[in-house]
Amino acid sequence: MDWNSIIAAASPELLLAFAGLLAVVVGAIYKDAFARISLDAVAVVLVVAGILSLVKIEGGLAFGGLWETDPYTNLAKAVCYFCSAIALRMASQYLVSEKLIRFEYAILVIFANLGMGIALAANDLMTLYLGIETLGLSSYVLAAFNRDSQRSSEAGLKYFVLGSLASGIILYGASLVYGFSGSTNYDVIALSDFNLGVMFGLVLLITGLAFKVSAAPLHVWTPDVYQGAPTPVVTFFASAPKVAAMVMFATLLFEAFGSVLDQWQDVVSIIAGASMIIGAFGALRQTNIKRLFAYSSIGNMGYALIALAAGQEKGAAALLVYMAIYAFSQLGIFGVILSMRRRGGMVEDISELSGLSTSMPWLAVCMTALVFSVAGIPPLGGFFGKLVVFQAGVEAGLWPIVVIGILSSVVSLGYYLKIIMLIWGGEKMPAFQGTSGTVTFTVTAATLLVFPVFVILIGWMMATAGGQFGLPFG
Amino acid sequence: MGEFALLSFTIFFPLLGAILLLSIRKVAASGSEDDVSHESRIAFSTGIVVSAMTFILSLIALAYFNPSIEGYQLLEDIHWFGGALNEDGTMTGGIRYKLGVDGLSILLVLLTTFLTPLCFLASWSSIKHRVTEYVAAFLILESLMLGVFCSLDLMLFYVFFEGGLIPMFIIIGIWGGAERIYASFKFFLYTLLGSLFMLIAIIAMYLQAGTSDIAVLQDVMPKLFAVDDGKFGVQHLLWLAFFASFAVKLPMWPVHTWLPDAHVQAPTAGSVILAGVLLKMGGYGFLRFSLPMFPEASVYFQPMVFALSVIAIVYASIVAFRQTDMKKLIAYSSVAHMGFVTLGIFSFTETGVQGAIFQMISHGVISGALFLIVGVIYDRMHTREISFYGGLVSRMPIYATVFMLFTMANVGLPGTSGFIGEILTMIGGYQAATWAAAGAALGVIFSAVYMLTLYRRTVFGVITNEKLEGISDLTRTEMIVFAPLVVATIVLGVYPQPIFDMAHMSVEPILSVFASLGG
Structure with missing residues (x-):
């Protein structure tokens, strides 16, 4: 065991694994007395893990080549850990008031974050699979966390059945790739001959991972899980795992199959196009805000996939920048959704936002900025995300999906504007009840982050993420 | 001049005012519980002071501006994002925060800062709810519009250009008429679709040229995408992408249909800004980007633009004649007048282009005034139906006089600024294509028909509608609003030379390219 290389490459994950196991023991002893404090403690651990990934940003190889981190994956990890920490802090008020506060959360x-870390650091199909399963199993349970609710249980079950199917497909793809290329290691696969068997394996891997990023046509679970799962869980699902899934998808395709870009570019392009179209049209008729943002996320994954289809040289940095901006604005938006509480519990219909600008002006301003950001309207942050993605697409000459991207962002404006109009022009509804400080703080912070002042931050991210491949607008 | 960032300060001053206003709002609301007029007084006086100071700032910029030298002045240039990091820590390429003005843009900056305070004055009595947000939205919009005209980086331009949609959407959507939701959605989606194609073209240009600096692109673009033997090529595609954006914004036939809806539903001040400034972004875009960057494609598409312009002029004039809503009539008249602008720009002659610039400024003043005129009686009677009115001259003599002046200006009567713009664009059009000028001249006749009909039916005659018996003439505030517009219309109509002097040095380099093309 070469401890030095393990610490350099995997210290955040070691911390998470250790802290997770410790929490299980502590939880088993103290039971519900530990529940309240566990949220804060784990949030702190996640922040530390995020900082660790930034400190050890150079990363390296570990565990005999099964594990490899570099600045790109470390940045993605940091984004995931920070988002999870914020999502966790935002959850506490909801969990308390819904009587769901248990230390298992x-x-x-x-453990979901540990799964993300493992999958992001994967340099081997087996490591990738382990990570995906750790993430997946934790997510299924989280989706069904409100076990007394029929919807939540249904969401968990649906997610579990379909997720397991996708995992099976990934595993089958991995075994085909192993069989025809002789290895599960990314580097060896990259050097081996690309034959029909590997291609079959590759397509199966793409299929399974497309499920994990909720890209069309494997998106069907998303609206149901978003609607059924408890809102703080969805807040979590909408941010960190999306980033992780997209980046692990990217590292697999870039590292193991980067030399055969032409073989998978069309597949990813078609998935991207389909996701954007389904995301745009699917959301138009939704009235449940969680369902609406589920479709919106499908569409947004489509934009990220444009960057993926552009290949490593042109798209890697754009992908990460896009996903990071997306994840943070999702935290803000779900913060607003978490605030939608009236007497008798949470409300989820978009008409409940009606007249928010008079009842809760600050929340209304934030929501407006966040929604316009997700819609990609300048001068807000989401625009810069879309900009670098489109830039990657144009540079790679992927004209058809870039045009689809344009058209679907106009269509999707239809429902984003509907929300804005309700907030500003609708009949006044009574104000929502006592929003927690953390939620308001997060919403505010996310709103500030989407403003162009913070484009400097994005510029820094671009420089870090793209340093090894070339920068957007370089 | 030194290091002081005058343009940045001018651009962001209204934004700072808006932030200030929004942050003091709580104090105002809690200071007097249900006193709306208190809030309105604070909001509007802040708005007027801030926008008036912005106007002064733009006058200072004008004072520093030297119209007799070619190129951009009052430059500010900082690296913004992207680009590649060099060994020594400096950045090459990337998107820059670059500002500067030339004769063309400073005129439009002045038009913007001139109209905004008038908008606040005009809406003081008509806007009763959410006044703070209203004023803040206009101030933010002003910032973004100024940014559009001062940007010297395409990406920065795009950010401002597109960002302006948000406040305008909110202005139409909240303070608009009964169909405001439909109108605001239509406005947003139409404009966005056009602009996104331009965004893709901007990205493609950046990837080819390695920069999005407008001054550099104007130099290198014609060479980078040179057209061989008039064949359809990349330059034509890029031209079309830009055209998609500016044609919607201007608007040109057949993508003008958002404009009548937006105008009718927007509050009066919203219409003034829409017609006065936002439409000018289209013409500005043609002059700043399409012509200098894609000269061959511009020549290639000249017949198409001429055809669309003439159709716009004639068709919109005929449609205007049949309108029963006063605002809709003026909106269609805007479409027709913008047809003159494209006609002048694409004539590629000094006369035509100067005329187009002049027409933009003059139309900004005249159509703004006409929307205010409709707003005056709308505030009193809450209807814009032409048939409702009649015989206003007996109750509102001053109003009738002002209305008369702007009717004549809109028709293009000599002595008003409307005349200069129309005649010059037609001369320019005549030099390029006789048929286009002939068609446009037809439009001038039609414009006289619909404007004079409108005037006759609302102002002349005896009062038949008893509800009009008690209508009052212009208040002092309203007179203060109209006074500068009247002065501007007549002064520009009698002595237009300052505008030409100002714009000359920005027009000449554009046209020199076309002279060498022989187009």
Whole structure:
């Protein structure tokens, strides 16, 4: 065991694994007395893990080549850990008021993050699979966390059945790739001959991972899970795992199959186009805000996939920048959704936002900025995300999906504007009840992050993420 | 001049005012519980002071501006994002925050800062709810519009250009008429679709040229995408992408249909800004980007633009004649007048282009005034139906006089600024294509028909509608609003030379390219 290389490459994940196991033990002893404090403790651990990934940003190889981190994956990890920490802090008020506060919640989140870390650091199909399963199993349980609710249980079950199917497909793809290329290691696969068997394996891998990023046509679970799962869980699902899934998808395709870009570019392009179209049209008729943002996320994954289809040289940095901006604005938006509480519980219909600008002006301003950001309207942050993605697409000459991207962003404006109009022009509804400080703070912070002042931050991210491949607008 | 960032300060001053206003709002609301007029007084006086100071700032910029030298002045240039990091820590390429003005843009900056305070004055009595947000939205919009005209980086331009949609969408959507939601959605989606094609073209240009600096692109673009033997090529595609954006914004036939809806539903001040400034972004875009960057494609598409312009002029005039809503009539008249602008720009002659610039400024003043005129009686009677009115001259003599002046200006009567713009664009059009000028001249006749009909039916005659018996003439505030517009219309109509002097040095380099093309 070469401890030095393990610490350099995997210290955040070691911390998470250790903290997770410790939390299980502590939880088993103290039971519900540990529940409240577990959320904060795990959030702190996640922040530390995020900082660790930034400190050890150079990364390296570990575990005999099964594990490899570089600045790109470390940045993605940091984004995931920070988002999870914020999502966790935002959850506490909801969990308390819905009487769902149990120490398992924090433990599941920490293991989900461990899964993300493993999958992001994967340099081997087996490591990737382990990570995906750790993430997946924690997510299924989280989706069904409100076990007394029929919807939540249904969401968990649906997610579990379909997720397992996708995992099976990934595993089958991995075994085909192993059989025809002789290895599960990314580097060896990259050097081996690309034959029909590997191609079959590759297509199966893409299929399974497309499910994980909720890209069309494997998106069907998303609206149901978003609607059924408890809102703080969805807040978590909408941010960190999306980034992780997209980046692990990217590292697999870039590292193991980068030399055969032409073989998978069309597949990813078609998935991207389909996701954007389904995301745009699917959301138009939704009235449940969580369902609406589920479709919106499908569409947004489509934009990220444009960057993926552009290949490593042109798209890698754009992909990460896009996903990071997306994840943070999702935290803000779900913060607003978490605030939608009236007497008798949470409300989820978009008409409940009606007249928000008079009842809660600050929340209304934030929501407006966040929605316009997700819609990609300048001068807000989401625009810069879309900009670099489109730039990657144009540079790679992917004209058809770039045009689809344009058209679907106009269509999707239809429902984003509907929300804005309700907020500003609708009949006044009574104000929502007591929003927690953390949620308001997060919403505000996310709103500030989407403003162009913070484009400097994005510029820094671009420089870090793209340093090894070339920068957007370089 | 030194290091002081005058343009940045001018651009962001209204934005700062808006932020200030929004942050003091709580104090105002809690200071007097249900006193709306208190809030309105604070909001509008802040708005007027801030926008008036912005106007002064733009006058200072004008004072520093030297119209007799070619190129951009009052430059500010900082690296913004993207680009490649060099060994020594400096950045090459990337998107820059670059500002500067030339004769063309400073005129439009002045038009913007001139109209905004008038908008606040005009809406003081008509806007009763959410006044703070209203004023803030206009101030933010002003910032973004100024940014559009001062940007010297395409990406920065795009950010401002597109960002302006948000406040305008909110202005139409909240303070608009009964169909405001439909109108605001239509406005947003139409404009966005056009602009996104331009965005893709901007990205493609950046990837080819390695920069999005407008001054550099104007130099290198014609060479980078040179056209061989008039064949359809990349330059034509890029031209079309830009055209998609500016044609919607201007608007040109047949993508003008958002404009009548937006105008009718927007509050009066919203219409003034829409017609006065936002439409000018289309013409500005043609002059700043399409012509200098894609000269061959511009020549290639000249007949198409001429055809669309003439159709716009004639068709919109005929449609205007049949309108029963006063605002809709003026909106269609805007479409027709913008047809003159494209006609002048694409004539590629000094006369035509100067005429187009003049027409933009003059139309900004005249159509703004006409929307205010409709707003005056709308505030009193809450209807814009032409048939509702009649015989206003007996109750509102001053109003009738002002209305008369702007009717004549809109028709293009000599002595008003409307005349200069129309005649010059037609001369320019005549030099390029006789048929286009002939068609446009037809439009001038039609414009006289619909404007004079409108005037006759609302102002002349005896009062038949008893509801009009008690209508009052212009208040002092309204007179203060109209006074500068009247002065501007007549002064520009009698002595237009300052505008030409100002714009000359920006027009000449554009046209020199076309002279060498022989187009």
